[in-house]
Amino acid sequence: MFVRAPGSRVPAVVATCVLAALLATGCGQSDDPSVADPSPSPTAAAPSTTTAAPAPSDSPTPSATASTPTVDRQITVTIAKRRVSPPTARITVGKGELVRITVTSDVPDELHVHGYDLGARLPAGMPASVEFRAEKTGLFEVETHESELVLFQLVVR
Known part of the structure; x- marks a missing residue:
């Protein structure tokens, strides 16, 4: 009959955990500095929000990658001293268009569509975006919650 002591599994469990951790940290990593790490994917399936500024580009026109669909309509708004620029107006987009709204505010706030x-x-002081079909x-x-400013009215036809 074979009997194991209660502590005899500890080294095997520790070794398994260390091996799993090493595999997880090494997976997907590249030593090549020209390979950029992908951004984390949003948890929501339809809309996505981004709070980081867009990365600078060497080309004058942005290009879409295979995983990123081309935005049909880019709307950019700046808020400074409770003034909306461009001034509040109606913006019309077509049904089915991919819309990205980017807002930069001089005070912390929340954008709401x-x-x-x-x-x-x-x-x-940092641009934040919301993108949706x-x-x-x-x-x-489209407004801010804290300062209660109407940024614009979105007309979808």
């Missing part, structure tokens, strides 16, 4: 229930934290038709306000 009514009707689509999308939002993004606006850290002071305009599938719902109608008139939707």
Whole structure:
């Protein structure tokens, strides 16, 4: 009959954990500095929000990669001293277009797209974006929550 002492499995368990940790940290890593790490994918399936500034590009026009669809409509808004630039207006987009709204605020706030229930934290002085497919038709306000500013009205036709 074979009997094991209670502590005899500890070295095997420790070795397994160390091996798993080494494999996990080494997986997907590249020593080549020209290979960029991919951004973490958003947890929501449809809309995505980004709070980091876009990376600078050497080319004058942005190019889309195979995994990133081309944005049909880019809307950029700046808030400084409670003033919206460009001034509040209606912006019309076509149904089905991929829309990216990028907002830079001089104070911390929260961006909200009514009707689509999308939002993004606006850290002071840093651009934040929300991207979505305009599938719902109608008139939707895009505003900030803390300062209660209407940035524009989005018309989807």
